[in-house]
Amino acid sequence: MKTVIVGCTHAGTAAVQELIARDPLAEVTIFERRNDVTFLSCGIYLYLEGVVDSLKKVFYATAKDLEALGPNVHVYLQHDVVRIDPSEKLIEVQAITTGRMRSERYDKIIITTGSYPVVPPIKGVNTPKVSLCKNYDDALAIEQNTLDAHKIAVVGGGYIGTEISEALSRRGFEVMLINGRSQLLGHYVDSDLAGIIREDLVDNGIEVCDNEVCESFEAVDDKVFITTNKGEHTADMAIVCVGFSPMTELVRGLVDMTPENAIKVNDYMQTSDPDIFAAGDSAAVHYNPTNRHVYAPLATNAIRMGKIAGANVAEYGSVKYMGTQDTSALSLFGKTLASTGLTASKAAKFFPNSAAVTLKTNYRPDFMPTNEELNMVLVYNQDNRQILGAQFYSRFDVSMCANLISTMIQNKNTIDDLAYVDMLFNPNYDNPWNYLNLLGQAAVNQEKPKRHRLF
Numbered sequence: 001m002k003t004v005i006v007g008c009t010h011a012g013t014a015a016v017q018e019l020i021a022r023d024p025l026a027e028v029t030i031f032e033r034r035n036d037v038t039f040l041s042c043g044i045y046l047y048l049e050g051v052v053d054s055l056k057k058v059f060y061a062t063a064k065d066l067e068a069l070g071p072n073v074h075v076y077l078q079h080d081v082v083r084i085d086p087s088e089k090l091i092e093v094q095a096i097t098t099g100r101m102r103s104e105r106y107d108k109i110i111i112t113t114g115s116y117p118v119v120p121p122i123k124g125v126n127t128p129k130v131s132l133c134k135n136y137d138d139a140l141a142i143e144q145n146t147l148d149a150h151k152i153a154v155v156g157g158g159y160i161g162t163e164i165s166e167a168l169s170r171r172g173f174e175v176m177l178i179n180g181r182s183q184l185l186g187h188y189v190d191s192d193l194a195g196i197i198r199e200d201l202v203d204n205g206i207e208v209c210d211n212e213v214c215e216s217f218e219a220v221d222d223k224v225f226i227t228t229n230k231g232e233h234t235a236d237m238a239i240v241c242v243g244f245s246p247m248t249e250l251v252r253g254l255v256d257m258t259p260e261n262a263i264k265v266n267d268y269m270q271t272s273d274p275d276i277f278a279a280g281d282s283a284a285v286h287y288n289p290t291n292r293h294v295y296a297p298l299a300t301n302a303i304r305m306g307k308i309a310g311a312n313v314a315e316y317g318s319v320k321y322m323g324t325q326d327t328s329a330l331s332l333f334g335k336t337l338a339s340t341g342l343t344a345s346k347a348a349k350f351f352p353n354s355a356a357v358t359l360k361t362n363y364r365p366d367f368m369p370t371n372e373e374l375n376m377v378l379v380y381n382q383d384n385r386q387i388l389g390a391q392f393y394s395r396f397d398v399s400m401c402a403n404l405i406s407t408m409i410q411n412k413n414t415i416d417d418l419a420y421v422d423m424l425f426n427p428n429y430d431n432p433w434n435y436l437n438l439l440g441q442a443a444v445n446q447e448k449p450k451r452h453r454l455f
């Protein structure tokens with residue numbers, strides 16, 4: 001049986017690794033449009049911040065490494081798959097350097113073509129002084145533009161825009177963050193926490209422009225002039241990070257898709273065509289908090305889905321997808337923001353009786369020489385008390401808190417479970433009641449008349 005993998009960053013790589021782990025002699029042919037595989041986009045901000053000294057270090061495998069997985073694995077870089085003919089089980093591939101076309105037969109195909117950074121329809125967005133932020137070439141373009149830059153405008157107040165703004169600010173650039181929405185990070189946190197994060201960004205020198213929509217870019221000499229709905233700004237360069245959309249033209253009309261053009265897959269990563277599998281940013285994911293298909297382009301989803309696609313191409317039915325809570329974290333000026341599941345404002349759209357509780361507390365006893373405050377939000381459904389989401393922000397490392405709540409959402413645990421679940425106590429790490437127990441108890445108290453409160 002011959003498997004073709006189209007696109008080879010995280011999902012494609014995970015797919016071939018798992019397929020070969022299960023079937024070492026499997027025939028796998030990989031086509032990748034770029035001249036590299038496995039670039040970790042998060043390396044861009046680490047490089048800009050100076051944490052990683054070379055962009056080359058953020059690749060975790062080469063085409064040769066993948067070919068070394070098995071005797072029948074072949075990787076073709078700079079090869080673009082331009083057409084799939086499911087009736088003949090053929091693909092057409094173009095070698096980008098020569099333009100030469102060829103056909104290739106397949107038995108199974110795995111689509112791991114990923115996503116595009118959204119390019120907003122703004123006049124001048126293609127000027128070289130304006131960069132996107134996704135792949136290795138974008139990283140090189142940003143680096144080149146920063147060489148003579150003093151002031152940088154970042155457009156987009158989501159995860160990437162906020163992360164890049166922080167990195168550039170730490171590196172000493174003057175940073176203006178232009179956010180078209182009324183709050184930052186709206187996908188991850190509710191407005192109160194977003195306000196605290198905004199204050200931290202401003203205190204660290206970032207100019208945050210809310211509700212400001214870019215209308216045009218104009219490069220003049222060494223500057224870029226940015227016109228927004230509120231006025232004009234001048235910067236030495238701009239970086240546009242306003243989201244991602246699935247790269248799925250190749251299979252349009254061949255498999256079922258969501259309204260956002262993300263490929264619909266079943267729990268085994270199989271599309272509506274049983275011989276076509278899909279994984280990663282090209283596909284929709286099953287979002288457990290709402291039990292729906294959503295588009296959630298994350299490397300975590302890509303590697304999980306890729307591995308499951310590889311497993312099920314080798315042995316159909318062997319591994320089932322568990323869905324996702326869209327769990328994420330980012331580091332902002334020494335603080336960690338971690339979130340999972342629904343924010344309160346999103347929960348309200350799906351669950352009329354959803355509620356949120358917030359809790360601020362120190363993570364360990366005050367007799368310890370140092371301490372840190374935790375900002376926590378728990379979102380839950382009042383009807384069945386199930387946990388729907390959580391947000392954490394602190395100088396203390398709260399990334400694992402989001403992972404724990406993610407597991408609880410997946411397992412349909414309630415606020416009562418969180419209030420009493422067994423957690424360790426040691427003054428180095430927490431109080432006799434762990435802060436997550438306290439968060440659960442705060443939710444339980446909110447649901448109870450005063451005389452029955454837990455603390």
Ligand SMILES: Cc1cc2nc3c(=O)[nH]c(=O)nc-3n(C[C@H](O)[C@H](O)[C@H](O)COP(=O)(O)OP(=O)(O)OC[C@H]3O[C@@H](n4cnc5c(N)ncnc54)[C@H](O)[C@@H]3O)c2cc1C
Pocket residue numbers: 006007008009010011012031032033034040041042043044045079080081082112113114115116133134135160247250279280281282297298299300301302
């Ligand atoms: C700046 C930045 C930071 C991020 N940080 C995080 C993070 O901290 N945590 C996290 O979980 N996620 C993060 N992400 C998201 C993560 O990078 C993506 O979810 C991940 O790259 C998706 O992997 P993928 O393999 O599905 O798709 P992609 O990475 O989009 O790769 C798809 C590949 O397919 C190739 N391709 C497409 N069409 C064809 C074709 N027709 N023929 C041949 N090849 C083709 C493309 O060239 C590409 O190499 C970040 C993203 C960005 C941009």
